[in-house]
Amino acid sequence: MSVALETLAAPWRHEEDIRKSRFLAQAAPVGTTTEALAFVAAAGDATATHNCWAYRIGDAYRFNDDGEPGGTAGRPMLQAIDGQGCDRVVVVVTRWYGGIKLGAGGLARAYGGTAAECLRLAPRVAIVPMGRLLIHCDFAELALLTARIREMDGAIERETFVADGAELTVLAPLARLDTIAARVVDLSRGRIRPRRVD
Structure with missing residues (x-):
């Protein structure tokens, strides 16, 4: 240990x-x-x-x-x-x-x-080890996703608007990344697949 x-x-x-x-x-x-x-x-x-x-x-x-x-x-x-x-x-x-x-x-x-x-x-x-997720979502899902991510100790480090929605870079404790990713998948009914970026 x-x-x-x-x-x-x-x-x-x-x-x-x-x-x-x-x-x-x-x-x-x-x-x-x-x-x-x-x-x-x-x-x-x-x-x-x-x-x-x-x-x-x-x-x-x-x-x-x-x-x-x-x-x-x-x-x-x-x-x-x-x-x-x-x-x-x-x-x-x-x-x-x-x-x-x-x-x-x-x-x-x-x-x-x-x-x-x-x-x-x-x-x-x-010192809490941190990691990042990259999430692409539709404009309609943006407010709900950012609210849920923040509830799970995630922070929106960067938000970039693109033609078909938004790209979010989420910074969160490593221990919470899988939970956040799973919740995003659930909220989007499997359409959004968060990607780890380290």
Whole structure:
């Protein structure tokens, strides 16, 4: 059985003082690597000693130690993301050096621990796998179909009018796609055959 992954419901911040250094973790939900890198750029503080970061979006992940010894910041932060069961998340931990060296183990614990605590405290939501159906219907059936689709947790992602009706792209939780497709077939008495598009 696979573990259900979560992402953050909203951006979150958490701050810790560790042996006179200040560590500020900022985390946010992201859907693309472009969004993650934009957050990294916006969250970093040019006056800080280091702005280390990590993100995971499905199989895509990256991390950066921003001048800290290799493997002491970014990788522990990525491990914190994974350890907290998160996906589609970016974390930036900013450090203001306080004059006491922490050593490699201390740095890894500080960066990883601050990131993990930030993610632990942040409000989260489950990631629901989504899928799409393509439906072609007559104009007369459009209002009824869209109402029924919405009742079953489907959203009309795109609606295009063509000569003989409408083409609908329906976005819905994967677990609901077969139910929606079967209901559309029933409502149309078998004339409409929804097609999966993934």
